Amino acid sequence: MLDKLKGRFAPRPSSGPHKLRECLPLIVMLRERLKYALTYRECKMIVMQRLIKVDGKVRIDTFYPAGFMDVVQIEKTKENFRLLYDTKGRFVLHKILKEEATYKLCRVKKVHKGTKGIPYAVTHDGRTLRYPDPDVKVNDTVR
Secondary structure, three states, rough: OOOOOOOOOOOOOOOOOOHHEEEHHHHHHHHHHOOOOOOOOHHHHHOOOOOEEEEEEOOOOOOOOOEEEEEEEOOOOEEEEEEEEEOOOOEHHHHHHHHHHHHHOEEEEEEEEHHHHHHHEEEEEOOOEEEEOOOOOOOOEEE
């Protein structure tokens, strides 16, 4: 992920929807993967211009944790990416179409019944879906 001769420090992701070990900070994405910036200062300028959207929301934190199945949109270049794993378990930025970027895929972690018997499902990034389809089970992927 990070080159061992590049520098002394590794960016630590902020707290957010994904676990520390299961996310990629925006700074690493822009600098190491997409090669849009060479330094932290350049990354910060890109992010502060409000050009980066994660899951449809503008993010101005350079250390924001983007995780599995997140949609990353870059306004200026009109590019859309979905963060996925490759066969070796490393993060890969998969280019997607604009139509695909409009929805988010979520993996269901648990399905329960709440107060007054209302069914709900909890996804891998902490979202709660009330009244999910009755066929939805644990480890399914939903839109």
